[in-house]
Amino acid sequence: MNDFLPIDSESAFNAFLDSHDSYRRTLPLDDLRETDYGRLDRLGHVYLDYTGGGLYAESQVAAHHDLLSNQVLGNPHSHNPTSLAATHFVDEARDAVHEFFNASKDEYEVVFTANASSALKLVGESYPFEKDACYLLSYDNHNSVNGIREFARSRGAEIVYVPVRNPELRLDEELIHRGLTQHSPCEHRLFAYPAQSNFSGVHHPLEWIDEAHENGWDVLLDCAAYAPTNKLDLGVIKADFVPLSFYKMFGYPTGIGALIARKEALAKLRRPWFAGGTITLASVQGEGWYHLAPGSTGFEDGTVNYLGLSAITIGLRHLKSAGIDTIHERVTDLADWLLAEMSSLAHTDGAPMVRIFGPETMARRGATLAFYLLDPEGAVYDVQRIESLAGEQRISVRTGCFCNPGDGEVAHDITRDDMAECFDEPAVPVTYDQCQRIITDTTGKVPNTIRVSLGIASTFGDVYRFMEFAATFRDRPARDVRGQHDAQG
Ligand SMILES: Cc1ncc(COP(=O)(O)O)c(C=O)c1O
Secondary structure (H helix, E strand, O other): OOOOOOOOHHHHHHHHHHHOHHHHHHOHHHHHHHHHOHHHHHOOOEEOEOOOOOOOOHHHHHHHHHHHHOOOOOOOOOOOHHHHHHHHHHHHHHHHHHHHOOOOOOOEEEEEEOOHHHHHHHHHHHOOOOOOEEEEEEOOOOHHHHOHHHHHHHOOOEEEEEOEEOOOOEEOHHHHHHHHHOOOOOOEEEEEEEOEOOOOOEEOOOOHHHHHHHOOOEEEEEOOOOOOOOOOOOOOOOOOEEEEEHHHHHOOOOOOEEEEEEHHHHOOOOOOOOOOOOEEEEOOOOOOOEEEOOHHHHHOOOOOOOOOHHHHHHHHHHHHHHOHHHHHHHHHHHHHHHHHHHHHOEOOOOOEOEEEEOOOOOOOEOOEEEEEEEOOOOOEOOHHHHHHHHHHOOEEOEEEOOOOHHHHHHHOOOOHHHHHHHHOOOOOOOOHHHHHHHHHHHHOOOOOEEEEEOOOOOOHHHHHHHHHHHHOOOOOOHHHOOOHHHHHO
16 A cells, blocks of 8 residues: 555655655755745645646746836837837847747747647648648647648648557557658658657657658657757757747746747748738739748738737746756656656555556656546546546646547547547537547546646645645545536436
8 A cells, every 4th residue: 555645745755855866956946936936835726737838937927017017019010119129029039939949040930829729720721731742640649730630631631640559658669660661652741749748748759850851751849748848959859840839838928839940841831821911012903912921920920919929038038047957857856756656556455546648657758647546446536526626625637638639549448439429420519528428328438537747836745735635535436526427427
């Protein structure tokens, strides 16, 4: 039996420090937690959903407020003083992104977007998917990457999915290799995968990028879940399209993301329209009379978020001063402890209380953990009920499939036939909850997951509080911890 409960948090912390010496180097982040993220403890929150959204430091907001209070900013790209001032802050933010990711201006463009999904849509709608094009992608992908397949499909491109495998939810390297080398003769080839899974936390090999390039592929490396806690050096990792959302990295502001794109790859994209801001010139008197502006400008539709962009510079400065490597080290150590504790958490009769989906050690993975809690008989506690019970203690975890159906379907052993039940009548939309119910009723499988993820302000106290919460389920039958659906059913 795991003896978690009898250990008080101080003794547990000392034992953790003894076994994770590297954590000591990250202790300045505890000070930051007290000063810049003090609202968490003041309001009694345990925030464990950093892959959903990062948290902002109070100093970021104060610095942005200060900046806005001392400037008069107008719509950029004119020559009046308020417009020039706004243009300056937009340029500064772009420079800051280039610098943070070591993305040389000779090689990369930074296109500002609303979020990672709109960065992905820019690629999807503009990539030259035609009959002679191929889209190779992993099962492990966010739906905003999966969705690109609909652009590919509608234009007749070939679509190939590479599955992940249980229990670690890693991609089959041999199949990736085969996909990259033994494809049909496609003229345009796009290969998409995430650097870090937003479901299982798996880190997929970045070496695939070079192999893909050697075989003529453009690589879309989704870094939305990777960038907040891992160093991404685009001077070394030469991905062609890198989508991300800044709120995931440093919390504030929401509503701004970027597509960092290699110039060579960006030049292959064919925009399906033009908009204010994206052209050098357009006329109403001739068909096709417009000139798309070069570089990032041609991809930024309308007015950029010129007030918010100055907060991107502030946020990146904040991450830099906290140290992305320090953040990485801290969340790795905390997740290592959490994985070990969860894996050994057991009921009195020795039955495991947790089933992890994904790797059970921190080798080649990040600090995003997907799992179920199990009762003494091995039955799954209602996932939504767990979320609401955690919520009663102000512990924020996320449940569902995290917009990553591929990982969820493999993790929960949902077959194509199982899923087909939810797509029987294409004209009748089936919700996620309804589909879950259909699958559970017909197969007994529970396609729903709990996710805990760590970030810049995570502390040992947070993960300890979560383990205290998890341990409260010891010896409790699942039928006593029922959700609304079950209680009604
Ligand atoms: C890996 C990954 N890609 C893309 C996205 C989409 O990000 P956004 O919702 O900010 O567009 C997410 C969001 O969770 C993600 O985790």
